[in-house]
Amino acid sequence: MGQFLIKRVLHMIPILLGVSLLTFLLLDLTPGDYFTALENNPQITKERLDQLRAKWHLDESWYVQYGYWIKNLWFANGKLGDLKSQWNKEADGRVWRVIKHAVMPDFGDSLQYKQPSSQLITLRLWNTFMLSLMAMILAWGIALPLGIWAAVKKDSWVDRSCSGIAFLGLSIPEILLGLLALMFAYSTGWFPIGGVESDMYYGVDEWSIPRLMDRFHHLLLPAAVLAASSLAGLMRQMRSNLLDTLRAEYVTTARAKGLGEGWVIYKHALRNAINPLLTIFGYSLAHLLSGAFIVENVMSWPGLGRLTLEALQQQDYPLVVAAVLMATALLMAGNFVADLLLAWSDPRIRLEK
Amino acid sequence: MPLLDIQDLHLEFGTGADAVRAVDGLSLTIAEGETLGLVGESGCGKSVTALSITRLVPAPPARYTSGRILLDGKDVLKMEQSKLRHIRGKMVSYIFQEPGSSLNPVFRVGSQIKESLQLHRPEMATDSEVIRLLKLVGIPAPELRIKDYPHQMSGGMQQRIMIAMALASEPRLLVADEPTTALDVTIQAQILDLLRDLKQRLRMSILLITHNLGIVGDIADRVAVMYAGQVVELAPARDLLQRPLHPYTQALMNSVPKLGREAGRLQSIPGTVPAVGAFPSGCRFHPRCPKAQPDCSKKVPELIEVEPSRFVRCPYWSHGKL
């Protein structure tokens, strides 16, 4: 088990390196750079631009830039001094603060915000994570019971309406659903539009109940839009899995034992029908993150996707690399959790392989 | 009164014009303590018959059009669901062909056996009773095995678990549906020995379903041969194996290799088993029968008692040469 965990975590490193390398390569192929837009500005001289480019290593070839980037992840110039100043700061938990600063990778400063990219991203990543998590809770929470219901009542009106809804949910594009949700919010006024919270809560305690409620209120509509398409797919999958397992021989065995139909379905069949769903968990997460990208842009949710789009348009390369890497890491973490869940749920899967 | 008395059972799948008859006028009895072998090729309706004893065939699509299945004098086909659950597992237990897929892969074998105990003998639902059952079916080191999952065991061990689970409720009738087909030959013999041993020790009735005539002689008291949804011959096991009367039984015997004989060519039965719903007219075996007469395709033969306790569904039956 422990070995498996270590192996899986180690396996992520080459992929993250590959993704960062690929991103650097692609950004290098992009015509111009962040400072191209300043070239037409008469107040900025050519020399000044060259200075700026040299400062950010933009005058070097892409692999040199990549080398600097890798080195700066943990061993930036002046990092020791930075750690020292953290230590000297008179506040509680200075040991932890120093360790945190030493371990956290430094993705470089954003060119447009002049702030560390990791700082900019943390907040956005959290928003995207909350949006995806909420959508996932909604999707799984609704899809599983509905899928079970449809399978148990196969060919009834319940089953038929569920499959009808599934088709609609699978086919309605997130953009359209997002726009319709906005229309709904505008015309009813029941839901706030855009952002993670209302301005009035600025500066209020993070964990105060009204502020959390307000955040939840903001989250609900985007999450519902995002959940719609995963919900439909999951529901169909749940239904067909349960129907498959209901045909399995161990279900006949369970009936032959004299178990009631409820026990047969909810203990023997359902327990097996869940396992294939866990294997598509990873896939549905990838789908969810792409969907979140759309929902963030249509419904003005300040998440990683919107940040990435802005950074790409500005050619703010440290921010782009950091954002793409974080999205990848989020996806891989989700797949990792799915593997663990599956191993926990299905005794036939062994982690030590 | 026999323990099980199936009278003139008719079973169809589907409705209306699409309906196909899988079992057609089947009658069988099993006495207390008796072992009946039910033999036939796949698709002849023997498994559906076995499942019908406790109405385990999903209905719909299945439909019982006529007949009765009396278990201890009570008609199973007219029973309510709640009563059926007391029969299933309690009076009648099952062992199936594929132990690997008949055991639930996500539960430990101990807990699957215990589930049977909880249902039918709740006062005995303890680890020690599970271990006793595992010992009874010959599983070594049962204390360690109860924590295993089915996939951690070999096929033979899995089938022993199935048998232990079936015995947990102390059934009066054990239905073994091809219990050895999926196993290696050496394991087959072990499982059959176990069944024979259990039969003598526990004095229960057994319905042994198989397509292999070879194994029924070992263990059955009487044998019924099924073809295309009908019983074609019914006789005491020894008589039937020594002197098969129906041409189909004879053909089946000729297709089984025997030890201690001149190695002649094995004879196969020409043609194929008719699919359910495409049964020929008249005698169902006539297209493949070496002794077919012109009127065989017209008249449906009856099951007649030709000798004491020997029944044959063929007017041209004969003592076949073996």
Next chain:
Amino acid sequence: MNEAIDPTNNPNARIPRTPWRLFWDRLRRRRLALTGGIILVFLYAVTLLAGFVSPYHFEREDRERFFHPPIRPMFDGFRLVVPRFKPVEGQLAKYERVQGETRSLRFFVQGDKYKLAGLIPCQTHLLGTGDEQIPVYLLGTDQLGRDVFSRLLYGSQISLSIGLIGILLTFSMGMLVGGISGYFGGWADTIIMRLCELIMSVPGLYLILTLRSVFPAGMSSTHVYLLIIVILSFIGWASMARVIRGMTLSLRERQFVLAARVLGQTRLKIIARHILPNTFSYVIVAATLSVPYYILGEVILSYLAVGIQEPQASWGLMLKDAYVNRQNLTLYPWLLAPGAAIFITVLAFNFLGDGLRDAADTKST
């Protein structure tokens, strides 16, 4: 055991049908799949004749009637007539009906010039009033007074073709690479699979947009159109190749492949003749079900302003116009019409793909 049917011996056995015949028989019984298929045939036919079916050219701007609501032709006796509307004085984008003034709706009227199917110069339109002052805007107009219905039809040329071309590119690439990877194994397999893994580990849209940024923003619509296909295929081939590889791995151990090898056929020939054809039923189903991915890909890129550019019409671009601000969305809901068009198209593909999948699944009844 003896399940094989021998028609020569058994008079009751039915004559075996070919796999394709079986497939078609099963598909025919699925009403949803047929509905999807019929809708698609209709949509593609209309798309091919977009210039003819649309009453106006997609670039034609009616400066007097921007944000005009949909105009519904009415019955006057047995004639279909179009009422006349005029702007309300002093109010923006408000129109009122001029009582008593109508023009009959006519078929095959002369109007804007276009090229039929992109080739034949033509001027005849299926519908129209033939009167500039009494236009027929079935789905209203946008902020520049362009006919939404006409733009929708022209836009469908992009959306509907992008799916087919994209699928063709992705699947030929996926099948080739996957087949090679699975059949040959070794280092080629390792490299290809690592590459697939890399591509698949980045959430789709992040990679798509990064790839898009490699190319300048202000490209012509034709170039962007090709670019979108290439980008979507670049990402799509990976998952396809992985599945085909898996299937090839199991197929190459099968008897008929061994037989072909014993007969001395070359490896490429075995892949092309014996292995890949066996993956076709999967490929056809997967292709049908992934056409929406390409349609939606264009929509998203155009919506995010890095796809098809004005004045060209595309469904994503039109959706972008629908939500410039709050007023647009609530006052001019007809601008969401392309959304409905996407929905219907994707639904039809899902219906068809689902039916194909069931029909290809021999276990189902």
